[in-house]
Amino acid sequence: MNSLFYQKRLSRNIGDKLFTSLSVICALVAILPLIFLVTYILIKGGSQITPELFTLEPNPPGDDLDAGGINPALIGTLIITTIASIIAIPVGVGGGIYLAEYSKGGGFSRFIRFGVNVLAGVPSIIAGVFIYALIVSTKILFGSMYSGLAGGMALSILMLPTVIKTTDEGLKLVPNELRYASLGIGASMYTTILKVTLPSAFRSIATGVVLGIARAAGETAPLIFTALFSYYYITGIGDLFYEMGSLAVLIYNFALEPYDAQNKLAWAASFILVLSILSVNIFSRILAAFTEKTKRV
Amino acid sequence: MEEKLTLFKNRKRFGIEKNIDIIFKNTALVLSSFVAIILLGIILVVFFQSFESFSRYGLKFLVTSEWNPVKDEYGAFTAIYGTLVTSFLSLLITIPLGVGTAIFITEDFVPKVFREIIGSFVELLAAIPSVVLGLWAIFVMEPFFRTFFAFLHNFFGWIPFFSSEPAGRNSLLAILILVVMLLPIVTSIARDSLNQVPKKLRNAAYGIGASRWKTIFSVILPAALSGIMAGVLLALGRAMGETMAVTMIIGNSNAFSWSLLSPGYTISSMLANQFGEADGSQVSSLFYAAFVLMILSLMVNIFAQWLVKKFSLKY
Numbered sequence: 001m002n003s004l005f006y007q008k009r010l011s012r013n014i015g016d017k018l019f020t021s022l023s024v025i026c027a028l029v030a031i032l033p034l035i036f037l038v039t040y041i042l043i044k045g046g047s048q049i050t051p052e053l054f055t056l057e058p059n060p061p062g063d064d065l066d067a068g069g070i071n072p073a074l075i076g077t078l079i080i081t082t083i084a085s086i087i088a089i090p091v092g093v094g095g096g097i098y099l100a101e102y103s104k105g106g107g108f109s110r111f112i113r114f115g116v117n118v119l120a121g122v123p124s125i126i127a128g129v130f131i132y133a134l135i136v137s138t139k140i141l142f143g144s145m146y147s148g149l150a151g152g153m154a155l156s157i158l159m160l161p162t163v164i165k166t167t168d169e170g171l172k173l174v175p176n177e178l179r180y181a182s183l184g185i186g187a188s189m190y191t192t193i194l195k196v197t198l199p200s201a202f203r204s205i206a207t208g209v210v211l212g213i214a215r216a217a218g219e220t221a222p223l224i225f226t227a228l229f230s231y232y233y234i235t236g237i238g239d240l241f242y243e244m245g246s247l248a249v250l251i252y253n254f255a256l257e258p259y260d261a262q263n264k265l266a267w268a269a270s271f272i273l274v275l276s277i278l279s280v281n282i283f284s285r286i287l288a289a290f291t292e293k294t295k296r297v
Numbered sequence: 298m299e300e301k302l303t304l305f306k307n308r309k310r311f312g313i314e315k316n317i318d319i320i321f322k323n324t325a326l327v328l329s330s331f332v333a334i335i336l337l338g339i340i341l342v343v344f345f346q347s348f349e350s351f352s353r354y355g356l357k358f359l360v361t362s363e364w365n366p367v368k369d370e371y372g373a374f375t376a377i378y379g380t381l382v383t384s385f386l387s388l389l390i391t392i393p394l395g396v397g398t399a400i401f402i403t404e405d406f407v408p409k410v411f412r413e414i415i416g417s418f419v420e421l422l423a424a425i426p427s428v429v430l431g432l433w434a435i436f437v438m439e440p441f442f443r444t445f446f447a448f449l450h451n452f453f454g455w456i457p458f459f460s461s462e463p464a465g466r467n468s469l470l471a472i473l474i475l476v477v478m479l480l481p482i483v484t485s486i487a488r489d490s491l492n493q494v495p496k497k498l499r500n501a502a503y504g505i506g507a508s509r510w511k512t513i514f515s516v517i518l519p520a521a522l523s524g525i526m527a528g529v530l531l532a533l534g535r536a537m538g539e540t541m542a543v544t545m546i547i548g549n550s551n552a553f554s555w556s557l558l559s560p561g562y563t564i565s566s567m568l569a570n571q572f573g574e575a576d577g578s579q580v581s582s583l584f585y586a587a588f589v590l591m592i593l594s595l596m597v598n599i600f601a602q603w604l605v606k607k608f609s610l611k612y
Contacts, residue, residue: 012508016509020406020509022397023404025397026397026401027397030398030480030484031415031419033477034418034419034422037433038422038425041433094324094329095330095331096329098326098328103329109329112330115333119332121531121535121538121597121601122595123538123591126343127339129583130338130339130343134338134342157339160332188317190317190321211424218428218429220428220541225572252545255435255545256545263436270432274426277425278424281421
């Protein structure tokens with residue numbers, strides 16, 4: 001009779017309780033530091049934000065009283081990420097179009113897909129090393145060595161796999177009926193792709209690309225010996241060929257300075273970087289969830 | 298007959314449109330082959346740049362730890378050892394934590410809303426730049442663990458791994474910040490592969506009287522194993538190549554030590570530290586080290602892909 005009811009003392013029930021609490025502990029140990037990390041960055045960094053931060057140049061370390069602002073680094077990050085996007089988006093979307101629309105699953109496309117996965121796993125510092133050997137040390141860009149342009153190229157290598165993958169996967173989700181309909185009324189392949197399949201996959205591709213850009217904006221390793229760092233305002237298009245600062249490298253350089261003023265600047269830059277990356281992520285997640293709900297079956 | 302012929306003729310596209318179509322296709326083809334070109338380019342460039350150092354030191358480079366630009370003696374053993382030790386030890390801590398967390402958010406211990414919030418929060422954390430984690434490690438984690446490290450050294454100093462006085466920046470801190478970095482990766486991939494296990498397997502196990510954890514250990518985890526393994530390998534590759542956070546906290550010393558409490562080096566932190574100011578044969582040696590790093594991460598990566606293909610779920 002008793003055996004029909006739940007018995008606490010059975011070894012299997014004790015073991016179950018034990019493992020359940022173990023997994024709760026795992027989750028707590030894993031998540032609490034992460035929550036602490038995010039709130040700490042946001043509070044500590046947010047308290048350093050002042051209007052001058054966005055307009056001034058950083059002062060060279062040593063002057064402990066006034067560190068200045070992060071204007072050049074902020075603009076530099078925007079420029080370098082833009083250069084990376086200008087290179088990676090056309091190449092990546094084009095490559096993704098080939099994989100999803102033209103290839104027939106043969107050896108070449110399998111090799112390229114494999115290559116995309118491998119390239120995604122290449123350590124980011126290797127991309128910097130590669131661009132250093134190819135562009136910085138050879139001074140191939142009109143005799144300039146370290147430059148914002150070289151930094152953008154290094155970042156574009158990191159963005160490329162993400163863009164290709166999202167384009168490939170986004171296009172594969174477009175139902176084939178749309179393609180048949182378009183080809184059936186006499187549209188050529190490129191009209192079908194440009195006017196029918198790409199527009200209907202636009203949102204998922206755009207989400208992936210934006211996430212890739214956000215990821216690239218926080219990358220530091222490829223920039224430290226391609227774009228280097230600069231303390232001065234960016235004034236014109238010619239500055240592309242000289243050293244260029246970025247938020248990520250600013251955080252790296254100033255975190256290692258022994259001066260309090262520089263460290264504070266690093267916290268402020270982290271706040272801006274983390275806040276923008278997180279908001280882009282959250283926004284695109286909401287957008288993706290929204291798209292999924294409204295999509296017809 | 299006449300009519301039919303003209304119709305037939307008109308079935309051809311206009312020349313321009315046809316050409317555009319062909320050009321479009323070939324452009325896409327060329328763009329997609331850029332991936333292969335860049336990948337091969339990276340491998341070839343790094344290999345040829347390291348050639349000088351490779352021919353001078355050969356494989357001795359991998360087992361000696363002298364790094365002396367003045368005497369032109371180079372060996373990357375400390376950095377290679379540091380790369381392997383930090384990535385494997387951090388993974389050793391991350392796997393139980395990450396898989397445990399993944400089980401927590403795929404089982405129904407707490408309402409679904411909470412599980413989803415926790416899940417997406419963990420995923421968001423993967424987006425935090427590593428340089429910010431490094432900053433946090435320097436100013437928050439290091440002071441926090443200082444007394445704990447002193448305790449480790451005082452009571453477990455007889456173990457070689459804790460045998461030195463704890464330094465301000467050391468390998469153990471690098472391992473801990475790597476754990477923070479890898480947790481989101483391992484957790485979200487483990488969660489995805491646990492979610493993919495079909496519900497009927499679980500129901501069948503419950504139906505023959507297995508308890509919840511018997512089901513998890515004997516049915517769910519084995520079924521999700523390949524996905525979890527692939528995620529772990531992905532995390533391993535990430536840990537090996539991770540640069541910024543590790544460089545900022547590991548202390549960057551080329552002196553070899555068994556102790557995790559003394560400063561160390563990894564290949565990527567060596568590159569980050571020395572590349573900007575190196576010249577002559579030091580550059581070539583750094584390229585050699587970069588080549589070693591690349592081969593290591595390529596092997597891990599390709600193995601992960603092979604594993605996914607070989608053991609992907611067949612339900």
